[in-house]
Amino acid sequence: MKKEGKKCSDAPTCSVDYAFRRIGGKYKGRILWALHENTILRYGELGRNLADITTKMLTQTLKEMEKDKLINRKVYHQVPPKVEYSLSEIGKELIPFINYLKEWGDKKMGRI
Amino acid sequence: MKKEGKKCSDAPTCSVDYAFRRIGGKYKGRILWALHENTILRYGELGRNLADITTKMLTQTLKEMEKDKLINRKVYHQVPPKVEYSLSEIGKELIPFINYLKEWGDKKMGRI
DNA sequence: CTGTATCCCGGGTGATACTG
C-alpha cells in the first residue's frame, strides 16, 4: 500500500527546491561560512563558532553535509581524538552565494 | 517567569542567520523564482506554479514575505477578487543569488 | 477567486546524560 507519505525525502520539485534542501536547515549556512573564514575547524571549534548549537545538531548537520559532499572530514586516530572539517570543492562553489547573502543580510539588518 | 523559550523569534546570531530566516522555509525560494520568471502572478497562478503547496501555506508564506518586504501585493477590489504578486526592489536583490543557486542545483541534480 | 479557520500529526530541534 505504501500510502505515499509526504516526507521531505520526496523528489525535489525543481532545482531551486533541490538546492534549498541541501543548504537550508538552521545551521548549514553558518557552518559553510565559518569554514570559509577559517579554512579548517575542529569539531569543538565549530561548536563554539555557532554558539547556540547543541552537539546533537552539530553532529547531525555535519553528517548531512558530509553525505552531500559539501564538506570534508578528516580524522586523526590519536588520544584525545581530533577531527578536522573543511570545505569540499562543491562546498566552495557555494561560497560566492553565501557571501552575497551575508552582505545582503548585513545591509538589511542595519536598516530594519 | 518568562522562561525564555528558544523560539525562532530570537535575535538572529549573525547576518547569514538573518538572511536564511527570510528566504529559508520550504517555499520562499521557489516563490521568488516564480515571480522572477513571470514578473506578476495572481494568487491562483502561484499556487499552480508551486504545484504541491496548500492554500494555507501559500497564504502564510506570502504574508511573511510581504511583511519582510520581499514582495508586493496589489489588490483589485472587484468581483470576483483579483490579487497580484510581484517582486519588490528588495526581493529583486535576491534574484542573483537564487539564480546562482538554481544553476548549481541544475548541475548537481544531473550528476547524482 | 482569494483567502480563513480548525484539527492534527511528524519530525526537527533542544536538554541532558553518557561513552571511547
Place this chain on the structure above:
DNA sequence: CAGTATCACCCGGGATACAG
C-alpha cells in the same frame, strides 16, 4: 575531544471545510 543516546516539546506544515 568528539561524539551517542534518550526523552520531550513545539511548531511547521498537511487536510479539510468554509467564507466574502
